[in-house]
Amino acid sequence: MKNIKIRILHTSLIIIILMGMNACFSERSPNKPDENTSWITPTEPAILIENLKKAFTKLDLNNYRRCFLVERFSFRADNTLLANNLGLFSVWNWDNENQFFNNLNRAGQPVNANNQFQLTNIRTINYTIDSLEYTADYMVSVYHQDTAFSAVNFSGLLTFQMKRNRQNEWQIVTWQDNKTKPATCLTELRQHFFAR
Secondary structure (H helix, E strand, O other): OHHHHHHHHHHHHHHHHHHHHHHHOOOOOOOOOOHHHHOOOOOOHHHHHHHHHHHHHOOOHHHHHHOEOHHHOEEEOOHHHHHHHHHHHOOOEHHHHHHHHHHHHHHOOOOOOOOEEEEEEEEEEEEEOOEEEEEEEEEEEOOOOOOOOOOOEEEEEEEEEEEEOOOOOEEEEEEEEEOOOOOOOHHHHHHHHHOO
16 A cells, blocks of 8 residues: 555656646747748759849848859949949959848848849850850849939849859859840949948
């Protein structure tokens, strides 16, 4: 009889301890899906373009960076704007592109659902199985909070030199911008947000 009382007391004590421990640890919500799950491995140039569009419209820094061949990337500004900005655009490399997009990302928070990156009149020239030239007219909208720069719509002609990297993924090596209308182009967007 004494052993039964000890067992009941022992079991009760264990239950009380377990209940107390359960109260110490709150149940947590499941983690949200990783924001980078929108990235698709760019085994084809068209996939890279889709990744770039999504990264730009969502101002997704990580995915934007993945679109470029970092060690060889260069941006070539529109020629009409280059003359007045030689010091900035004559040496525009990956570090400049990264700084520009970081600044744009900060100014674009919270991200606007109306951001868009549209390409039309797409033309490609294949140089080799691992490199090509991609040309398209663009219409880009990116909404931001910078009151010193009112433009949110940009248009022009872009040309990408694209290559496959060692992982067999397509990346942009060179981005050439050309202004085609009196409207603001992406060179002007870079010029403003680089220095912010």
